[in-house]
Amino acid sequence: MTQATPSADAAQTLGFQAEVKQLLHLMIHSLYSNKEIFLRELVSNASDACDKLRFEAIDQPDLLAGDTDLHVRVDYNKENRTITISDNGVGLSRDEAIANLGTIARSGTKEFFSKLTGDKQKDAQLIGQFGVGFYSSFIVADKVTVRSRRAGLPSADGVEWISDGQGEFTVSQIDKADRGTEVTLHLREDEDDFLSNWKLREVLRRYSDHISLPVQMLKEEWDKDKGEQVKQDEWESVNQASALWTRSKSEVTDEQYREFYKHVSHDFDDPLAWTHNRVEGRNEYTQLLFIPKRAPFDLYDRDARRGVNLYVKRVFIMDDAEQLLPSYLRFVRGVIDSADLPLNVSRELLQESRDVKAIREGSTKRVLSMLEDMAENKKEDYATFWAEFGQVLKEGTGEDAANIERLSKLLRFASTNEESDAQVVTLADYVSRMKEGQDKIYYVTADSYMGGYNSPQLEIFRKKGIEVLVLWDRVDEWMLSHLRKFDYKELASVAKGGLDLEAMADDNEKKHQTEVAEQFKPLVERLQESLKDRVKEVRVSSRLVDSPSCVVVGQNELSPHLQRMLKAAGQDAPNVLPVLEINPDHALVQKLNGVSDDSFKDWASILLDQALLADGSQLPDPTAFVKRINQLLLN
Numbered sequence: 001m002t003q004a005t006p007s008a009d010a011a012q013t014l015g016f017q018a019e020v021k022q023l024l025h026l027m028i029h030s031l032y033s034n035k036e037i038f039l040r041e042l043v044s045n046a047s048d049a050c051d052k053l054r055f056e057a058i059d060q061p062d063l064l065a066g067d068t069d070l071h072v073r074v075d076y077n078k079e080n081r082t083i084t085i086s087d088n089g090v091g092l093s094r095d096e097a098i099a100n101l102g103t104i105a106r107s108g109t110k111e112f113f114s115k116l117t118g119d120k121q122k123d124a125q126l127i128g129q130f131g132v133g134f135y136s137s138f139i140v141a142d143k144v145t146v147r148s149r150r151a152g153l154p155s156a157d158g159v160e161w162i163s164d165g166q167g168e169f170t171v172s173q174i175d176k177a178d179r180g181t182e183v184t185l186h187l188r189e190d191e192d193d194f195l196s197n198w199k200l201r202e203v204l205r206r207y208s209d210h211i212s213l214p215v216q217m218l219k220e221e222w223d224k225d226k227g228e229q230v231k232q233d234e235w236e237s238v239n240q241a242s243a244l245w246t247r248s249k250s251e252v253t254d255e256q257y258r259e260f261y262k263h264v265s266h267d268f269d270d271p272l273a274w275t276h277n278r279v280e281g282r283n284e285y286t287q288l289l290f291i292p293k294r295a296p297f298d299l300y301d302r303d304a305r306r307g308v309n310l311y312v313k314r315v316f317i318m319d320d321a322e323q324l325l326p327s328y329l330r331f332v333r334g335v336i337d338s339a340d341l342p343l344n345v346s347r348e349l350l351q352e353s354r355d356v357k358a359i360r361e362g363s364t365k366r367v368l369s370m371l372e373d374m375a376e377n378k379k380e381d382y383a384t385f386w387a388e389f390g391q392v393l394k395e396g397t398g399e400d401a402a403n404i405e406r407l408s409k410l411l412r413f414a415s416t417n418e419e420s421d422a423q424v425v426t427l428a429d430y431v432s433r434m435k436e437g438q439d440k441i442y443y444v445t446a447d448s449y450m451g452g453y454n455s456p457q458l459e460i461f462r463k464k465g466i467e468v469l470v471l472w473d474r475v476d477e478w479m480l481s482h483l484r485k486f487d488y489k490e491l492a493s494v495a496k497g498g499l500d501l502e503a504m505a506d507d508n509e510k511k512h513q514t515e516v517a518e519q520f521k522p523l524v525e526r527l528q529e530s531l532k533d534r535v536k537e538v539r540v541s542s543r544l545v546d547s548p549s550c551v552v553v554g555q556n557e558l559s560p561h562l563q564r565m566l567k568a569a570g571q572d573a574p575n576v577l578p579v580l581e582i583n584p585d586h587a588l589v590q591k592l593n594g595v596s597d598d599s600f601k602d603w604a605s606i607l608l609d610q611a612l613l614a615d616g617s618q619l620p621d622p623t624a625f626v627k628r629i630n631q632l633l634l635n
C-alpha cells in the first residue's frame, strides 16, 4: 500500500495493493460478459457478514443490540443511477475497511498473478478460480461507496470508503446510525438495465436463492395515476431464506446446488459433483459436499484455505474447518452442519472431539462413494477429476489406511499397454491383463513418463508382452511405500531386486540363463573388482534385451529415483550403491570379454555410466565419461 495523504477533513487517501490494481483491471476487461455476478458477490459478502455477527454474538450477545432480525437488502435509485446492497451484519471498522477493501489477503497471490497470460478467456477462468469478491463491483460501477459500522462500536465510529477503482481509495469517519454495511454502486454509463425491480429480482433469484437469510427488496405496486410501478414502504423477501442444506433433496434444483457451491467455494465455475445427506443416529449432521471442476492455484500451498464450512444447528461457526475431512480430500468444498457439537466449539476443540472424528469418517466415506459413482457412471467427469486432483488423492494411500482398498480402486495409471502418458489404467484393468504365471503388478518409477517408458529395465517385459505401470509423479514413491498389494498381488518395481520371471520362462530360456551365468562368471568378477567402489555387485541380467547394462537396487532399498528426489528436496538420502546388471547377449559386453587390462577399466566405467544415465541419474564425473567415450571412438 502506498503512503497515506491525510486531507483537511481527516479523510485519508490510500493506494490499492499492486495486485488489487491488476485484479481490477483484468476483471473489468475479462468478466464483462458475466457482469451481473457483482450482485451475487456482494449479497454473498453481506450474508457472510451476518453469519459472522451471529457467531460472535454467541459469546457477546450485546453485539446484536436488540436487532436480531438479520437480513440483506437490495435497493436501486433511478435518478442517482445507483444500486445499494446493505446488511445488518458484523460491519467493518476503519482499520478493517482499509485492510479488507484495499488488499488481497491470500497466500500465493503474487504467484497467482504471475500465471496470468493476457489471453482474456483464459484469464477470466483463472480470475474466477481466484475469486473476485467485492472488487467485482467495478465491473458495472465507476464509483463505489461503502458505509459501514462495526457491531459494538458507537454510531460516531462509522467509516466511509470511496473509490473509483483506478488505484486509490479514500476513507473517512462518519456517523452511522445502524450497524452493518451499505455498498452503493454508482453505475457506469450503459448499465441502466440494472435499475429495474424486475431485473434485480431476476438476478437475485438466480444467484441468491440458496442464501439462508432473507434477501429483501422494496415491494412495488402499480400506480394508476403515474402509470408506473411505485416503491412501497414495505420490504419483502426475494429468496426462500432457508439454509439450502436443510431442505430435502427433492426441493432443491441442480441450479440451486450450483449457485450454493459458488457461494461457499468462491469458485466461478460449476462443481463437478456433489453429495447431500442427512446422517441420523448416534451422531447427527447434514453434509453437502462438492467436488470442484478445477484445482485451485494454491492446492499445494500449506497456508491455503482448505476444508469445509462448519455450522452447528444452522449457525455458522467457521469456514475452512480442515478437521472435518482428511488432508488428501482438501479440495472438497461445502457445508457440514452438526446437531451435536457445542456452539462455542473452537478449532482446538475440533481436533480432540469424538463427534468430529465420526463426522470426518462419515464424510470421507461419502466423498469416496461420490468418486466411485463418478468413476463408474461418468467416466469423462472422472478423467477431469483425476487430471486435477489425482495427485492429491494418491496422498490418501498413506494418510488413510482404513480406506486404502477403496482408494486403490480409484487410482489411475499410465501404462505400457496404452503407449501414452494418459493416466487411465486401473489396477483392476492391469490384473485382468496379467499373463499366465504372472503373480505381480509391475511398475517403473522415473522422473518423466518417457524416462520410465524407455527404461532398459522394461526391455524383458516388452519382449514377453507383460504390462508395466509407468509412474513419474512426485507423490508416487510415497504412495508405493504404502500401497503394497492390490487384489492379493504384490506391486513390484522393475528396478528392484532380482526379477523373478522364472515362472514365465520356458525350459530353453532357463537353460540358456544358467549356461550364460557360468560362462560370464570371470567377466563379472573382473567388473566387480574394477568397479568395487561404485557398485554393490555385478551380475548377469535376465531383464535386458537391447541395452548392454542397467542399474538396479535391492528389494528394500530406496530406488534411485527416490534418492534423487530426496536429495533435490535437501534431505539426507542414504548413499545406496547400485547393482550393475550386464546383458550377456549384447555385442558390447561380448567384446568386453576379450579386452586387455589397460582399457578394461575404461570400458567398465562406461558400462556403468551409461546405465546410470539411462536411469536418469547424474554422473559423478561427466567430463571423465566424455573423455573415455572419445578415447574409444578414436581407437
Ligand SMILES: Nc1ncnc2c1ncn2[C@@H]1O[C@H](COP(=O)(O)OP(=O)(O)OP(=O)(O)O)[C@@H](O)[C@H]1O
Binding pocket: 041, 045, 046, 049, 087, 089, 090, 091, 092, 100, 101, 130, 131, 132, 133, 134, 135, 181, 266
Ligand atoms: N458486507 C460486508 N460486511 C462486512 N465485511 C465485508 C463485507 N463485504 C466485504 N467485507 C470484508 O471484505 C473482505 C474482502 O471481501 P472480498 O469479497 O473481496 O473477499 P472474500 O469474500 O474474503 O473472498 P472472495 O474474494 O473469494 O470472495 C471480506 O473477507 C470481509 O472481511
